Amino acid sequence: MKRNDYISWDEYFMGIAMLSAQRSKDNSTQVGACIVNDKHKIVSVGYNGMPTGCDDDDMPWEREGESSLDTKYPFVCHAELNAILNSSFGSLNGCTLYVTLFPCNECAKAIIQSGIKRVVYKCNKYADTDSVKASCILFEKCGVSFEEYRSNGKSIVLSV
Numbered sequence: 793m794k795r796n797d798y799i800s801w802d803e804y805f806m807g808i809a810m811l812s813a814q815r816s817k818d819n820s821t822q823v824g825a826c827i828v829n830d831k832h833k834i835v836s837v838g839y840n841g842m843p844t845g846c847d848d849d850d851m852p853w854e855r856e857g858e859s860s861l862d863t864k865y866p867f868v869c870h871a872e873l874n875a876i877l878n879s880s881f882g883s884l885n886g887c888t889l890y891v892t893l894f895p896c897n898e899c900a901k902a903i904i905q906s907g908i909k910r911v912v913y914k915c916n917k918y919a920d921t922d923s924v925k926a927s928c929i930l931f932e933k934c935g936v937s938f939e940e941y942r943s944n945g946k947s948i949v950l951s952v
């Protein structure tokens with residue numbers, strides 16, 4: 793008889809997004825993303841980080857500073873954008889994006905233009921911002937569905 797306590801597809805892919813987030817150097821918010829095609833194949837993963845070529849130790853990771861250039865915001869690449877750009881499988885048409893934090897409006901545009909059709913997110917802590925509101929407007933207008941990941945509270949411990 794087959795094993796019954798295996799993880800679902802949603803748990804598997806959100807789990808991979810959560811594991812990817814652990815690579816982030818951001819000390820306040822770690823975000824991970826996993827893009828999956830309609831055959832349940834992972835086509836890309838990503839997490840938030842500085843662009844390739846930037847020395848993480850030389851970049852600002854602060855949320856506030858004298859100027860915006862003293863903060864991480866103008867420099868950091870979001871997990872979703874990294875996952876879209878990291879894909880080595882060609883078209884993302886019809887794919888699903890699993891992401892640990894609801895996409896900002898800039899990533900929403902990249903998500904739409906890449907052909908991703910469904911977004912599953914875990915946390916939406918910036919739901920009140922215009923950025924997230926704009927993402928929702930864009931997703932609705934452009935036919936990208938979005939749904940909150942429903943955790944059943946299962947915990948998986950990895951002793952890495």
Ligand SMILES: Nc1nc(=O)n([C@H]2C[C@H](O)[C@@H](COP(=O)(O)O)O2)cc1CO
Nearest residue numbers: 818820821823840868870871894895896
């Ligand atoms: N959807 C997102 N994906 C992301 O990768 N990020 C990144 C950008 C920053 O590195 C961090 C947010 O930092 P903070 O403002 O919560 O300290 O998460 C942020 C969002 C929120 O829109």
Ligand SMILES: [Zn+2]
Nearest residue numbers: 870895896899
């Ligand atoms: Zn973004």
